[in-house]
Amino acid sequence: MNYSYNKKNAAKGIDQLITLENAYAYCRQISRHHAKTFYLASMFLPKKQQKPIFAIYALLRTVDDIVDMAEDKLKNGLISSNEISMMLDGWKSRLKACYSGNVENDPIMMAWHDTLKSFSIPIELPLDLMDGVAMDIEFKPFETFDELYVYCYKVAAVVGLMTSEIFGYSDKKALQHAIELGIAMQLTNILRDIGEDVDRGRIYLPLEDLRRFNYSRDEFMQKKINNNFIDLMKFQIKRARSYYQASEKGIPMLEKQARFAVCISSINYGNILTAIEKNNYDVFSKRAYRSFYQKVSTIPYVWYKTRVPS
Numbered sequence: 001m002n003y004s005y006n007k008k009n010a011a012k013g014i015d016q017l018i019t020l021e022n023a024y025a026y027c028r029q030i031s032r033h034h035a036k037t038f039y040l041a042s043m044f045l046p047k048k049q050q051k052p053i054f055a056i057y058a059l060l061r062t063v064d065d066i067v068d069m070a071e072d073k074l075k076n077g078l079i080s081s082n083e084i085s086m087m088l089d090g091w092k093s094r095l096k097a098c099y100s101g102n103v104e105n106d107p108i109m110m111a112w113h114d115t116l117k118s119f120s121i122p123i124e125l126p127l128d129l130m131d132g133v134a135m136d137i138e139f140k141p142f143e144t145f146d147e148l149y150v151y152c153y154k155v156a157a158v159v160g161l162m163t164s165e166i167f168g169y170s171d172k173k174a175l176q177h178a179i180e181l182g183i184a185m186q187l188t189n190i191l192r193d194i195g196e197d198v199d200r201g202r203i204y205l206p207l208e209d210l211r212r213f214n215y216s217r218d219e220f221m222q223k224k225i226n227n228n229f230i231d232l233m234k235f236q237i238k239r240a241r242s243y244y245q246a247s248e249k250g251i252p253m254l255e256k257q258a259r260f261a262v263c264i265s266s267i268n269y270g271n272i273l274t275a276i277e278k279n280n281y282d283v284f285s286k287r288a289y290r291s292f293y294q295k296v297s298t299i300p301y302v303w304y305k306t307r308v309p310s
Contacts, residue, residue: 020114023107024051027058034061041265046257052119052166055111060129060159062108063091067136071200074137081137088130095130099123119165125158132158145206145239149183156189157182167258169250177250181262184243185269191236192272194283198223205236223284233281237273244270268294 018026031054032039042053066087073079094109103113115121132154142148160178169175190197190204197204203220210217213232220229244266251259251266268290275288 018105018107018110020110023110023114024054026107027051027054027111030054030058030061040268041261044261044264048118049166049258051111052115053163055108055115056121056159056162056166058108059091059095059112059126063088063130063133064155066091067133070137084137085134088134092127092130095123095126115166121162121165125162128154128158139202141203142206144208148204148206152183152186153179156186164254167262168255169253170255171253174250174253177247177253180243181247181250181266184240184247184266187236187240187243188269188272191233191240191276191283192288195223195285195287198284205232209235225282225284230281233276233283237276240273241270 028050031042035057042050045053067084070079070084070087074081074084094104094106095112097103098109098113099116101113103109132151135151135154142151157179160182161175164175164178194205198221201221203210203217205220207217209232210220213228213235215226215228215232219226247266251263254262271290271294272288275290276283279286279288
């Protein structure tokens with residue numbers, strides 16, 4: 001990569017002209033560094049689809065980082081929630097300008113502008129994403145699964161809807177299945193990251209579910225593993241898997257060249273749930289993950305699963 005564009009450069013402002021090639025390279029770098037499963041799956045897409053997929057992820061990651069990086073400052077009173085909201089609003093303004101054809105010397109917006117020349121992505125989708133990320137600024141626990149679903153839709157399912165426009169599909173029902181896959185993946189994220197979120201003072205699981213299994217918020221924050229907690233986790237895993245299962249119906253509706261990438265991403269992400277089970281549901285002290293070898297070992301199965309007779 002001839003041009004290195006990093007957060008320090010972004011903070012200071014850059015006078016150097018960014019080429020479209022470097023803009024996409026920057027987006028690809030973000031994907032490769034932050035999303036190993038996502039990046040692996042994207043490698044099986046045609047080149048013309050890889051670039052816009054990287055552009056989508058780069059925007060997702062960047063706006064998410066705004067909130068994550070500001071969290072400690074917010075706790076210490078070094079920044080206000082209004083200031084964080086203003087930063088997100090700044091990205092909304094840049095996105096709206098991009099859709100109007102006005103692009104600054106910014107790699108992500110340059111990549112988006114170029115993507116929009118070939119693919120139709122409704123602006124409401126990335127705006128929903130930003131609204132979802134904003135829900136983490138002053139986090140409030142979700143009382144019901146319906147509330148959690150809205151959050152999962154905004155931070156994950158809309159990504160499935162955006163990428164579906166890149167992949168192409170033969171039936172609009174594929175979009176509903178893309179939503180289901182997004183919900184499944186975000187639920188998986190939540191289960192995998194329970195320990196980290198507790199350290200941040202957060203519980204993302206619906207409080208109604210804690211009550212259902214007679215597991216208190218205090219026990220959760222104390223990272224207590226007992227039979228009630230294990231039953232709670234089994235219930236959450238079953239729910240997530242039900243969304244993965246429902247989403248499978250949408251894969252044959254995608255254009256043939258995209259099916260493999262979507263399927264391998266779904267399977268490898270879903271296998272994180274299996275890793276949680278193998279860790280005896282200890283999500284407080286052990287992080288469930290899939291090694292690179294485990295991920296690539298699914299390739300033959302996925303190839304067979306998605307193969308369409310000519």
